[in-house]
Amino acid sequence: xxxxxxxxxxxxxxxxxxxxxxxxxxxxxxxxxxxxxxxxxxxxxxxxxxxxxxxxxxxxxxxxxxxxxxxxxxxxxxxxxxxxxxxxxxxxx
Amino acid sequence: xxxxxxxxxxxxxxxxxxxxxxxxxxxxxxxxxxxxxxxxxxxxxxxxxxxxxxxxxxxxxxxxxxxxxxxxxxxxxxxxxxxxxxxxxxxxxxxxxxxxxxxxxxxxxxxxxxxxxxxxxxxxxxxxxxxxxxxxxxxxxxxxxxxxxxxxxxxxxxxxxxxxxxxxxxxxxxxxxxxxxxxxxxxxxxxxxxxxxxxxxxxxxxxxxxxxxxxxxxxxxxxxxxxxxxxxxxxxxxxxxxxxxxxxxxxxxxxxxxxxxxxxxxxxxxxxxxxxxxxxxxxxxxxxxxxxxxxxxxxxxxxxxxxxxxxxxxxxxxxxxxxxxxxxxxxxxxxxxxxxxxxxxxxxxxxxxxxxxxxxxxxxxxxxxxxxxxxxxxxxxxxxxxxxxxxxxxxxxxxxxxxxxxxxxxxxxxxxx
Numbered sequence: 001x002x003x004x005x006x007x008x009x010x011x012x013x014x015x016x017x018x019x020x021x022x023x024x025x026x027x028x029x030x031x032x033x034x035x036x037x038x039x040x041x042x043x044x045x046x047x048x049x050x051x052x053x054x055x056x057x058x059x060x061x062x063x064x065x066x067x068x069x070x071x072x073x074x075x076x077x078x079x080x081x082x083x084x085x086x087x088x089x090x091x092x093x
Numbered sequence: 094x095x096x097x098x099x100x101x102x103x104x105x106x107x108x109x110x111x112x113x114x115x116x117x118x119x120x121x122x123x124x125x126x127x128x129x130x131x132x133x134x135x136x137x138x139x140x141x142x143x144x145x146x147x148x149x150x151x152x153x154x155x156x157x158x159x160x161x162x163x164x165x166x167x168x169x170x171x172x173x174x175x176x177x178x179x180x181x182x183x184x185x186x187x188x189x190x191x192x193x194x195x196x197x198x199x200x201x202x203x204x205x206x207x208x209x210x211x212x213x214x215x216x217x218x219x220x221x222x223x224x225x226x227x228x229x230x231x232x233x234x235x236x237x238x239x240x241x242x243x244x245x246x247x248x249x250x251x252x253x254x255x256x257x258x259x260x261x262x263x264x265x266x267x268x269x270x271x272x273x274x275x276x277x278x279x280x281x282x283x284x285x286x287x288x289x290x291x292x293x294x295x296x297x298x299x300x301x302x303x304x305x306x307x308x309x310x311x312x313x314x315x316x317x318x319x320x321x322x323x324x325x326x327x328x329x330x331x332x333x334x335x336x337x338x339x340x341x342x343x344x345x346x347x348x349x350x351x352x353x354x355x356x357x358x359x360x361x362x363x364x365x366x367x368x369x370x371x372x373x374x375x376x377x378x379x380x381x382x383x384x385x386x387x388x389x390x391x392x393x394x395x396x397x398x399x400x401x402x403x404x405x406x407x408x409x410x411x412x413x414x415x416x417x418x419x420x421x422x423x424x425x426x427x428x429x430x431x432x433x434x435x436x437x438x439x440x441x442x443x444x445x446x447x448x449x450x451x452x453x454x455x456x457x458x459x460x461x462x463x464x465x466x467x468x469x470x471x472x473x474x475x476x477x478x479x480x481x482x483x484x485x486x487x488x489x490x491x492x493x494x495x496x497x498x499x500x501x502x503x504x505x506x507x508x509x510x
Contacts, residue, residue: 039116
């Protein structure tokens, strides 16, 4: 669980204990520490998540994945859900 | 390779995967690798349970060698199969079991293994407690020795409880107490929960399948219609606290037609789509309950290995087409139960495009009571001679009188097994 809200300015990455497996609909995310299986339901969201670690901010990752301005709130909500589930974590500097 | 017979499928032109949609719809088209892979390591078993899904007992001389098992684990790792469910037979009977367990975990393939508990000594329990990514499932099919030993064999109740005590003492938490629901133990669900709680385990209930030797005892052991309702109500009341391996989706038809009463889980037959089974000789079947030539997709020893069988076998490609529902299509519960379990229909000799033999709407009652031609088994590794832990005949008071006017109700108590 993360108390920090996911914002455009925040810096996040896939959690260390989580692996992504590409699937036609998006990806399976497996957390080896909790043994929980989750699903990323679109390839575009998978692209964003994969870009997080290499991006200084969520906004940069969304721009890199060519997410349109109007869709950004929906992506932020999706990322917040992933953060709640521990699938993504804040980057530590 | 074979094609599953007479399964209702949509026309080819409707088989393109939708770009978006519910996950369950996506799963119908299959995944690049299974989510739930069961790997039976050996047909050898120290027991002779009457309902064994894989008709286990004797080792098969063609079983995968240690090196072949390791190569298969390497392949699972490449395919990102994050965990496998290991069973048998009794997997711990294999001398290299613990070596393979360590190898899998070291290669990022988590293991959940099922065992009767005989070999879970205090030392092994400590070893398990110290290993990440390992989960253990102890089988127990009665909350009392009388009910359990009738199906699993003499001394097996005590062995299972001893194994749980060893694991608890070693600090292992959240291991599973796994129960196959039968006519004789549906009334013991609260007692099972109490046993699980006592040992810090999580209760897992699964459906009795008419597969393997289970086909021989299904008629006398499968829950009665009113017990199905009792089980459904109990599952709804206990919710996520009890695992079911998604095995009771046919019971979801007890809920309203809008699906609001569906049990947790996918409520989908995952055979060949998200589920498969690798047997001890490397044969790949559509699901753990379908060890039969009709559901054999290929072998991991063939060119291309498991990856090729999973992705391109004719059988699995055929299973990854949407079901149309056949005779069940007009049923108000079709969206929640989807016609039930393919293996249960097949092994009871019912058509695959009709209702599940335990259809809670009663749509299979006539077919089940009628003449059925059960398929011959395509493999049998059952013990031939005497077994030390043989199933114990059961003499129970009848749960209901065959006839309310019976002068001596005990006459209707049967000895089975």
